[in-house]
Amino acid sequence: MAWRDSRRSRQRLLLFMSAIVLGIAALVAINSFGDNLARSIDEQARELLGADLTLSWNRTPTKRTQQLLKTIGQNRAYEVSFPSLVSIPRTGGVRLAQVKGLEGGFPYYGEWEVEPRSAVASFRRADQRLALVDDALLVQLGAQVGDSVRLGNVSFLIAGRVEKTPGQAAIAATVAPTVFVPNQYLSKTGLLQRGSRVNYKYYYQFAPGTDVARTIRPIERRLERAGINVDTVADRKKQTGRAFGDLTKYLSLVAFVALLLGCVGVASAVQLYVKEKVASVAILRTLGASGRQAMLIYLLQTAIMGLIGATLGAVLGSVVQLALPQVFGRFLPIAVQTTLSAPAVLSGIGTGVLIAVLFALLPLLSIRKVSPLRTLRSAYEADTAGRDPLRWLAYGLILAFIVGFAYWQTRNLMLAGWFTAGLALAFGVLTAVALGLIWLVRRLFPASWSYVWRQSLANLYRPNNQTVILVTAIGLGAFLIATLYLTQGLLLSRVELSGSGQQPNMVLFDIQNEQIAGVRKAVQTQKLPILQEVPVVTMRLTGINGRSSAADTARTGESRTMDQPQTARTDTTAPPPWAFTREYRVTYRDSLISSEKAAAGNGPYQANGNVYISVEKDFLSRLRAKIGDTLDFNVQGLPIQTIIGGTREVDWNRVQTNFLVVFPAGVLEQAPQFRVLMTRVPDNQTSARLQRVLVSQFPNVSAIDLGLILKTLDEILGQISFVIRFMALFSILTGLLVLGSSVVLSKYQRLRESVLLRTLGASRAQILQITALEYGLLGLLAALSGILLSVASTWSLARFVFEVPYRANPVPLLVVMAVVTALTVLIGVFNSREVLSRSPLEVLRGEG
Incomplete structure (x- = not known):
């Protein structure tokens, strides 16, 4: 049937x-x-790793550990990496890049895509000062293969253009472009100085069929104590797959x-x-x-x-x-x-x-x-x-x-619930708007308006009307597109806020104490203000209330051998293991800065021979500590015990030298340290001149240009927006298809209405106007509802998530509204063309 x-x-x-x-x-x-x-x-x-195993660290391991690292694997490659300003003498271009000194046969798996291909073999021979440079960096600095790139005191011939490195996405090369050089020449650049932020890595290749995880399991604890991170193929696969x-x-x-x-x-x-x-x-x-x-x-x-x-x-x-x-x-x-x-x-x-x-x-x-x-x-x-x-x-x-x-x-059941609730809210709001329109038009029907307007408005609430379905379908599509645009603008404005007004937009770091006077002079010569100058000391955390990760591990093992309950010491009171493996960069001062606000307690200060420090509020909770607890630090071999005197709320959105831990003055002045200086440059030309001076006089000093970061961030968000727009396009097209199918399916009802209107004397032009006005009102209301809903949702994100002022740009929103309305009218009129072409007599005969 x-x-x-x-x-x-x-x-x-x-x-x-x-x-x-x-x-x-x-x-x-x-x-x-x-x-x-x-x-x-x-x-x-x-290929994600380029090897079977990588070991990485950022502090010099003991000699015994170094000897151990050289005995692992069948083949190994060594890498030293750090950020530094690099320059192209021919073009005068300067850019902060990631410098990597390589030694060995990296990558062992995957293809290192370099143009020309012969450049890789020449680079690995390391008998010349050659460099392989990411394509993004060459484009940004207007350089090409055959030019030279200067790193500190040494110039390298650009032998190849790196198009892809195993395990690195193209977008990553745009954010942090890399310059690869033979490791043996790094010491001559003058960039590796005390206080420099340097990372070290070994790439290992094992014999085929080797169980890498099982091989390194006996030494994992020793590597962890030395602060060495282990990354295997299985780990990288899991991380990438999850992301x-x-x-x-x-x-x-x-x-x-x-x-x-x-x-x-x-x-x-x-x-x-x-x-x-x-x-x-x-x-x-x-x-x-x-x-x-x-x-x-x-x-x-x-x-x-x-x-x-x-x-x-x-x-x-x-x-x-x-x-x-x-x-x-x-x-x-x-x-x-x-x-x-x-x-x-x-x-x-x-x-x-x-x-x-x-x-x-x-x-x-x-x-x-x-x-x-x-x-x-x-x-x-x-x-x-x-x-x-x-x-x-x-x-x-x-x-x-x-x-x-x-x-x-x-x-995730909670995420599923929030997704459903958000979807129900969007559908509910759009449906309520449509029903509200029907109620208002029916209740406040404009009897004095023209015949065409009265008929088009009446179609919004007559039997077989499409008001609810079209407002919901098209409005949700407009909501997705508008929300995408507004959220992208919100993310950009959050960073732009950091560089607005008189806030710093250039950060100079890795300045040694003996260089600070010269860097100050270089900045002042360019007639730029020195907005902030901060000392930075590097240290390690060795204990929280006298307990360290190693001590807790030993106690846990002892309790297990004595068959004591493992719940005697809960995880909520134990110091987190990561707290003892990371490196801390702290500063010292006796007052808070503009990006900080006191949360609880006091500090930093000294009293009765004790050192009271200030800790960032959220970081303190992650440490599982509280005010009054003691933190033991190792400052370049010198132990210092501190007491948590207070907490601070830090606005990380501000371009300031913000720190997790702040010491009082009078404690760390003699410790090995480097300086960070912040200034504000008015334009790209001034920024380039200052960076060229720094490269020539202080090659180890690096600079972060916020203007360049904003440009790069804009490119990244543009790529992400394209991906999401691609998916949102399906929603828009579906909404238009729903519009078309709804119009076609109601065509037979409209045919009868048209016949009645034609019989009563309405012309084809009037019926066309009635149809266009009806769909114009529906499209306009749907687009307006979706846009208002997107404005409200984006305001909520700005207010409660990003905590930034919210100012929506109305011009693109008006464009979205106009385009959606026009498409609705065009599809509605196109699908109703048969209604206009049929004669009343033909339809009346069919009805009879």
Whole structure:
């Protein structure tokens, strides 16, 4: 019966089921890409690291540990890295870069993409002062292969352009471009001085089949005590997979929004379809069919059409995923090989069918109540009105499905709940706006307006109106696009706020004590202000209240051997292990600065021979410590015991020399230290001149140019925005498809209205104006609702998350509103063209 009844309506069934095609396509594309990415990470895991094992540290290990490091593995490569200003003498360009001195055969796995390819072999011979430079740095400084790059006191010939390094994404090279040089020449540059922030790393290659984790397990504790970080292929694979797995899960939720949007269209279209089938249902009831059988006939139709729509979407998604490696390419550290993912396709089809049936179930439930008497009477609401407990069951199933899907993607019930609540809020607000419009127009109908305006406004609340569905679908699409734009602007404004007004926008660091006078003079020669000058001392934390990580480990092992309960000492009171492995950079002063605010206690100060320090509030809680506790520090071999005297709230958004720990004056003045100087440059030309002076006179001093950071951040956010816009596009297209299908499905009702208007004397031009005004009002209201919702949500982010002033730029929002409104009018008028071309007599004959 479902098959026979569908003969006259298959085109319309296919049309409203096409609303889920784009949602399924987005879902299948993202999940297929995620599966292919996970497989590629697994296959290319060694290329992520470039070796089987890496050991890294930032302080000089003992001689015994150094000897141990040289006995591990079959082959090894050594790397020394640090940030430094580099310059191109030919162009005069200066840029902060990451300098890496290499020794050995790195990378052991993966291809080091350098142009020309012969440059790698020449570089590894290390018989000349050659450099391999990231492509991004060469572009920024206007340099090319054959130029020289200056590092401190030494110039290196640029032998090759590095296009890709194993394990490094293209976007990372833009943020922190690298200059590779032979390690043996680093000592001659004069950049490695006391206090310099230097990192060391060994890359190891083992014999094939070696269990690396098992091999290094006996020495892991010793390496940890020496402050050496261990990174294996398995660790890197897990980290990378988790990071990009989170990305694909987030984008899957964005695709899911497009799918839900389509399903709202399905529910609306099925409702219109059911109203057209009431007479057929009444005849079936007269012939003896039960209400349940009648409902199942049309539920089966929608399920089959849902299967067709989901299958088409899965095919389209499998094609779209071929383009995703290009979309995400700059963010990926590996090459993704795309193949058909059966789990993604099958889950996409299953999701499409299930969600189409769930949303179609709501309007189909009313079929059960259609009376056989409908063959004799025309009142539809009379036999379908009233409460139906199964409707609440349908609502519950839809809600449970959304929560379940979100949980399936995030594996976090709280996040799934927040996602569902946010989605429900957005749908609820847009639906309330649409219902409010219907109520206002019906209540405050402008009887004195022109005939065209009265008819177009009346269409907003007449039977078979599309107000709710179109405002919801198009408004949600506009909400996604506007929120994307506003959030990007919010992130940029947060950083721009740091560089506004008279705040510093250039930071000079790694200044040795004997250099500070010369650096001051260089800054003042350029007529620049010295806004801040701060000493920085490097130290290690060795104990919290007399307890260290090593001591706790020993006590834990002892308690286990004595069969004592392991819960005798809870983790909440133990010092966290990471507190003793990191390096602390602190300063000393007796007062707070503008970016700080006292939270509790006092400090920093000295009293009765004790040193009272001030600790950043959140950091203190992470240390599992409190005011009055003691912290033991090792300052370049000299132990110092301190007492936590107070806490501070620090505005990390400000470009200031902010610190986790601040000592009082009179304690660290004689300790080895370096200085940080902050100034403000008015333009890029002045910044370049100052950096050139620093490179020539003080090569070890580095500079951070906030203007360059803002430009780089803008590029990164632009890339991220493109990725999210790509996914939001599916929501916009789905909304427009829902608009088109809703207009087509209501065309038959509009045809009758048009005939009546034409019979009463309305011209084609008037009917066209009525149609354009109706869809113009719907598009304008939908776009305005979505934009206002996005403004409210972005204000909440600015107020409660980023804690920055919020000023929305209205121009792009007005453009979004105009484009969405225009598209709505064009599609509405285009799909209603048949209404304008049909003659009244033809329709009246068909009605007869």
